[in-house]
Amino acid sequence: MTATLLWFRQDLRLTDHPALQAAIARGEPVIPVFLWCPDEEGEWAPGAAARWWLHQSLGTLARDLERLGSQLVIRQGKDSLAALRKLIKDTGATAVYWSRRYEPLVVARDRHIKELLRAEGFEARSFNAALLIEPWDVQNLSGKPFQVFTPFWRRVITDLAPPAPLPAPKKPLSPAHWPSGITLEALRLMPKIHWHGGLQQTWSPGERGAAKLLDAFLDGPVKDYGDTRNLPAVSGTSRLSPHLHFGELSPRQVWHAAPKWRSSQFMTEIGWREFTHHLLYHFPRTTNEPLRGEFARFPWRDNERELAAWQRGQTGIPLVDAGMRELWETGWMHNRVRMVVASFLVKNLRMHWLHGARWFWDTLVDADLASNTLGWQWAAGCGADAAPYFRVFNPASQAEKFDPDNEYIRRWIPELGGKSAKAYPPPIVDLKVSRESALAAFKTLRGR
Ligand SMILES: Cc1cc2nc3c(=O)[nH]c(=O)nc-3n(C[C@H](O)[C@H](O)[C@H](O)COP(=O)(O)OP(=O)(O)OC[C@H]3O[C@@H](n4cnc5c(N)ncnc54)[C@H](O)[C@@H]3O)c2cc1C
Known part of the structure; x- marks a missing residue:
């Protein structure tokens, strides 16, 4: 008996x-397997909303x-290598194939697995399925990774020609005997308490849901994307x-489905996704440390009560609270509002960006170590191509500009429009005073 393990x-x-x-x-014969070994990913193992999605x-x-x-053979354990070896033993497989990931602990684990399996005489191969271009294939003129987005994307897009997407397979050869596996339910990915009704209503996880969403977007909204x-x-x-x-869905599928939009703002956002993955690959410490070293000395505040108010959408600042409630209800938040709530946490409340990154990690269905790390470091002013720290978003003027009729705010904070307006809390900080103290804190950093 012999086979190839396809590790999803x-x-x-x-x-x-x-x-x-x-x-x-x-x-x-091809044996598709999924291994659930979350301990290997440390504190950045999938959070609650991502587990629901998974x-x-x-x-x-x-x-x-x-x-x-x-079939999909599901197994779980502490260690993917041990699980793969056991599967090899159970099936007589001679090869293990997988698609690459870019998170630091996963990169190290995969490298180790590849080396050991090869040393033991098995074929171990990884493939690119997640990016338009691999991080090691893009460098600036000094041979270093780009740290600024615009020249990065200009370089990438100049001669980008990703291969056409592969069709789905017809019927893979199956083994005569399937190895044992556990049920999906046994992974206990679903929340114990029923808080996921909003997620269920909002999303259709899976390949078909993704394809439908892409079609619907390319059929209409993409035309006005730049404006809306x-x-x-x-x-x-x-x-x-x-x-x-x-x-x-792969970015290659997006690229090929939207030939008209290759130089559009929408594709540039797909470019940001590439950029975040490249940065995470080249600067793995940034999941927990600022890319710009001087920020390690920044005088962050700690205040559990204010952090809880931010998490629950009870800060008394309407646009911030609307965003945090959208996040809690749907597992997603609009990008503009992500920037506003992040700025409010790291500047007006002056709390460490990791508090925000961790909360997003647990509550976002799209929680992604590359994009979340860059998003938070960008907001805090300590990452690549970051907003300068002294540029503090004012949530009130952001609301006037981007939600002029308060439509978004009223959608998520119905009590603001109704009789129960009193139930809405007063602001936990004064925007002007807190902005000034953030700028003063920033000055002490520069003065040292
Ligand atoms: C503090 C903060 C945290 C974030 N955390 C995440 C995260 O955990 N996961 C995540 O996918 N995105 C994250 N983002 C980026 C961005 O907010 C989301 O990708 C975007 O809102 C997703 O909505 P969409 O699919 O409708 O995006 P669209 O506008 O339709 O863009 C298309 C695709 O491009 C990519 N993209 C768009 N904007 C960005 C961006 N700024 N950075 C990286 N990729 C981008 C996404 O894959 C997105 O699906 C974060 C942004 C901030 C400010």
């Missing part, structure tokens, strides 16, 4: 799946594989972020 990770799709196609091309997405993938006469993408009350953006994170 953040590539939960059948279309445009180079590792799957290569596994099939080996000509031996459960749905794995269920969809398993059903799609069954339609092809295949900053208006949180309007469905002007694609909402593809969780699908892209879980690999239910």
